[in-house]
Amino acid sequence: MLDDSLLDDPAALQRADRDHALLALAGAGARVRTALRLADAAGLSRLRPEGRPRAVLVAGPGSALTAGQALAALAGNGTLVYPLAPADARPSDSFSIGLSWQLPGWAGPLDLLVVASADGVEDGLIRLAEQAYARGCAIAVITPEGRPLAEAALQVRALPLPYVPSAVEEPTGPAAEPDLPTEDPGAFWAYLAPLLALAARIDVVQLGATALGSLADLLDELAVRHRPDAGSYLNPAKGLAAQLAGTVPLLWSDGELAAVAAERFAAMLADRAGRPAVTGRLPQALIAHRGMFTGQLAAGADPEDFFRDRVEEPDPLTLQVLLLRHTPQEVPPSAEPETVPEPGPETYSVRRATRLAAAHDVRLTEFAAHRVEPLAALAELVALGDFAAVYLGLAAGSGQ
Missing domain, CATH: 3.40.50.10490 (Glucose-6-phosphate isomerase like protein; domain 1)
Structure with a gap:
C-alpha cells in the first residue's frame, strides 16, 4: 500500500529515509563539481591526446555501466563506445568482488579502456586492466585513492581519475547480504562526470567549455525542484x-x-x-x-x-x-x-x-x-x- 500522506510530510520522509537516499541525490551537483576539480588536478587538463581512440570501452559494476551507456548515447556515431558488462562471477565472500570482465578479442593499441568502481576492490577489474595493458590499450581508472584498483592503475600506467564519494554518512546497521550488494543512489553522476571530462578531452563527445559546469548547476536546480518539502x-x-x-x-x-x-x-x-x-x-x-x-x-x-x-x-x-x-x-x-x-x-x-x-x-x-x-x-x-x-x-x- 502507498502512504500518500507521507509524500507531503517532509519530516516523515526524513524519518523514513534511513539511508539518506534523498540527500545523496540532492548532492549530485556538488559531486560533479568536485570530480571536475579533482580530474583537473590529476592531470586531465594537461593530457595531449594523439588523435581520437578507435573505441572506448567502459567497464564497472552497477551505475558505472550505466554511465558507459550514457556516454555511448552522447557520443553518437563518431566513436564506438562499448559498455563492458561483467562476463562471469568467481567464488567470493562478496558477489561484487568476485565479478570478472573480459576484453573483446578486437581490443588493442588503438582503443581506450576506462575502468570504474566506487569500492576499488574488484579483482576482476584489476585483471581486466592488466589484460588491457598487455594488449597495449590506453587505460583510465575512476576509483577512490588508496584502493587496490587505484594501486593497480599505477602498475599499468593508467590515467587516475577521481571517484567522489557521497558526503552523506554511510548508514549504520546490519551489513547487507553479500549476494545483494547495495549502491549509492548518486553514484551515477560520480562516474559520469570524470568520464565525460575525459571523453571531451579526447574528442569523443562534443561539449562546450562550460557544459559540465552547467550540468552541476542544473543538477542543483533539479534537486530543488524535486525536494522533499x-x-x-x-x-x-x-x-x-x-x-x-x-x-x-x-x-x-x-x-x-x-x-x-x-x-x-x-x-x-x-x-x-x-x-x-x-x-x-x-x-x-x-x-x-x-x-x-x-x-x-x-x-x-x-x-x-x-x-x-x-x-x-x-x-x-x-x-x-x-x-x-x-x-x-x-x-x-x-x-x-x-x-x-x-x-x-x-x-x-x-x-x-x-x-x-x-x-x-x-x-x-x-x-x-x-x-x-x-x-x-x-x-x-x-x-x-x-x-x-x-x-x-x-x-x-x-x-x-
Whole structure:
C-alpha cells in the first residue's frame, strides 16, 4: 500500500529515509563539481591526446555501466563506445568482488579502456586492466585513492581519475547480504562526470567549455525542484511516484538518450522501491510487449472478476506506459520536464504507441525533456526517475 500522506510530510520522509537516499541525490551537483576539480588536478587538463581512440570501452559494476551507456548515447556515431558488462562471477565472500570482465578479442593499441568502481576492490577489474595493458590499450581508472584498483592503475600506467564519494554518512546497521550488494543512489553522476571530462578531452563527445559546469548547476536546480518539502502538486517526482502505485510500468523510450534514462529508472525502481518495470525502445517495444496489452495486467482483463475476493484480495496490478522522450525546443532554462498532453513532433512509432494504449484502455503518460543540449536533457529525465523511485520506495514502506 502507498502512504500518500507521507509524500507531503517532509519530516516523515526524513524519518523514513534511513539511508539518506534523498540527500545523496540532492548532492549530485556538488559531486560533479568536485570530480571536475579533482580530474583537473590529476592531470586531465594537461593530457595531449594523439588523435581520437578507435573505441572506448567502459567497464564497472552497477551505475558505472550505466554511465558507459550514457556516454555511448552522447557520443553518437563518431566513436564506438562499448559498455563492458561483467562476463562471469568467481567464488567470493562478496558477489561484487568476485565479478570478472573480459576484453573483446578486437581490443588493442588503438582503443581506450576506462575502468570504474566506487569500492576499488574488484579483482576482476584489476585483471581486466592488466589484460588491457598487455594488449597495449590506453587505460583510465575512476576509483577512490588508496584502493587496490587505484594501486593497480599505477602498475599499468593508467590515467587516475577521481571517484567522489557521497558526503552523506554511510548508514549504520546490519551489513547487507553479500549476494545483494547495495549502491549509492548518486553514484551515477560520480562516474559520469570524470568520464565525460575525459571523453571531451579526447574528442569523443562534443561539449562546450562550460557544459559540465552547467550540468552541476542544473543538477542543483533539479534537486530543488524535486525536494522533499515541495508538495506533490508542485513536485513532478512525487506526482510520478503516486502515479506508479499499483501498476506495472512499461518504460518505453524514443531515442538513445531516453533509452538510457529508462534503463536507469528501471534499475532505481528495483533498487530503491523493490518494484519491477519493463523497458523497451520504440519501435521494437510495440512488438515485444504487445501481449501485455491483452493479458491479465491490461485494463481489458476483467478487473471486476466475479470470483475475486474484494475484502481479502488487494486491487489487481494494472499496466501503464511511461514514454520517455527528448524533444529539443527553444524554451527558457527554468522550464520543467513535463507531462505533455499534446506532444510536439512525433515519430511514427510514438503515434503507434499512443494508438495502441488508447485502443486497450492502458494509461500512457509522456515525459519529455525539452532542453536542446542532450546532456541537460539526460539530467532532467534521470533526476525525475531517481527521485520518483526513492519517493515510491519510502511511501510504500520499503524504506521503513
